[in-house]
Amino acid sequence: MGAIQTRRAGVQTVRNWVEALGVLCCDNMTPTEAEMKVLAFVPMLQSDFPAEAFTQDSLSHVARECKYFPSYGEVYNHLSAWWRPRRPMQAVALPAPAPPPPHVEPTPDERAYVHEQVRALVASFKSGPLYSDATPGELKDDRRPKAIHLSPGMLDLINPLPNGHKRAGKAP
Numbered sequence: 001m002g003a004i005q006t007r008r009a010g011v012q013t014v015r016n017w018v019e020a021l022g023v024l025c026c027d028n029m030t031p032t033e034a035e036m037k038v039l040a041f042v043p044m045l046q047s048d049f050p051a052e053a054f055t056q057d058s059l060s061h062v063a064r065e066c067k068y069f070p071s072y073g074e075v076y077n078h079l080s081a082w083w084r085p086r087r088p089m090q091a092v093a094l095p096a097p098a099p100p101p102p103h104v105e106p107t108p109d110e111r112a113y114v115h116e117q118v119r120a121l122v123a124s125f126k127s128g129p130l131y132s133d134a135t136p137g138e139l140k141d142d143r144r145p146k147a148i149h150l151s152p153g154m155l156d157l158i159n160p161l162p163n164g165h166k167r168a169g170k171a172p
Contacts, residue, residue: 045075061082
């Protein structure tokens with residue numbers, strides 16, 4: 001069942017609701033016929049709808065739709081139409097995810113392969129221009145990247161100052 005559970009309507013609640021419906025939709029039924037209908041309707045309505053469906057508003061809705069004491073199908077259809085937009089949202093229970101596969105330790109060959117791949121990658125990094133002719137793990141000073149600044153004239157071209165001021169030369 002979903003996370004939101006509805007309580008089952010009590011027999012007396014449904015019986016009172018159906019009897020009130022019979023009074024509102026008066027008809028030429030004998031008291032015995034009316035009692036038989038009530039006895040037949042109550043367990044079916046009780047199993048088809050939660051307690052929250054048997055209210056004055058639902059009774060009013062169903063009674064307005066019926067000229068005479070309705071059949072069970074009519075009561076069910078009218079009460080369903082009233083209840084559908086008012087019922088609480090049901091949480092959908094998703095199935096549990098499949099368990100993860102058991103962890104398998106790598107074989108010695110797999111470990112050796114990964115070790116060799118990492119060693120080759122580190123060697124390719126160390127063979128680059130920054131590390132050439134240097135002791136392992138040490139950069140040569142003359143090979144370090146250096147900051148290159150733009151000239152004031154170039155800055156004026158790509159990022160002018162407000163009000164036409166210039167970094168290079170005279171202001172207009």
